[in-house]
Ligand SMILES: Nc1ncnc2c1ncn2[C@@H]1O[C@H](COP(=O)(O)OP(=O)(O)O)[C@@H](O)[C@H]1O
């Protein structure tokens with residue numbers, strides 16, 4: 001249950017008094033999620049989510065809230081933050097940074113089908129094109145510098161096999177620094193649990209707190225690795241084709257991106273293998289642990305390494321034979 005900070009009715013009603021959102025009718029803690037305290041809040045006018053940021057650099061938060069506001073204003077199904085009467089998106093409440101965003105409906109899908117993948121591909125393409133005009137950059141806090149730092153931190157913690165795989169992949173990735181790859185705002189964590197659906201209709205994309213400026217294809221690779229893999233890490237050709245084709249209708253891929261695809265899938269697998277290893281070996285104090293299995297991404301990485309040629313054939317329009 002991720003409610004680290006309990007909120008009482010009177011104090012929430014007083015907090016809502018900063019906004020023009022009507023009277024508090026109901027609220028309840030949200031059990032899903034790991035990092036922050038979240039509540040569903042219903043007022044006489046709106047359905048909202050209140051987030052109390054538990055472990056965030058406060059000076060980073062305006063960037064995220066402005067991004068959500070910007071994307072929601074351009075039709076991306078992101079949770080629009082609400083401004084108080086003074087126009088402020090970021091608040092302090094219960095001695096923590098806090099924000100109210102619009103509640104999005106729907107539920108995440110554990111076993112996405114082709115239609116879900118088509119929808120998420122189209123939405124990611126839309127997010128990337130809409131994000132082009134967002135005026136402020138944010139470096140990726142989980143980029144190659146962090147990969148190397150984390151690898152050093154894991155010294156002495158890994159099996160020989162894992163250490164060899166990790167060192168070899170870090171070396172491989174260091175040989176590829178693609179210039180001229182389209183870059184911009186990326187979600188950087190668009191896993192199944194960060195998208196909401198009603199049937200096959202995508203109703204929301206949430207949890208933008210890894211969003212940053214990076215290579216767009218990397219975001220596509222993160223999404224494909226999670227949405228289109230089976231339990232063994234193998235990619236399902238039909239889901240991959242649906243996702244990439246729908247994405248390409250929003251933002252056509254360049255030939256350089258096509259060439260870089262297998263490397264990007266590996267980079268995306270490496271990033272989440274590393275973060276899950278890091279969470280396993282260095283759990284954060286006070287955090288409710290839903291530690292995610294690093295081996296899922298180790299298997300995905302191993303497969304992407306073995307199957308480079310097959311990955312190229314999964315590109316839309318490529319010959320399958
Ligand atoms: N805007 C929203 N609309 C509807 N549900 C939301 C919204 N934001 C968060 N949630 C719910 O809260 C849960 C936790 O949110 P998340 O941002 O993933 O938290 P954390 O950052 O703590 O991991 C989500 O899984 C979802 O169920």
Ligand SMILES: N[C@@H](CCOP(=O)(O)O)C(=O)O
Nearest residue numbers: 034035189191207272276292
């Ligand atoms: N999607 C990542 C976990 C990202 O962290 P969270 O705070 O969104 O849970 C993974 O599956 O490893």
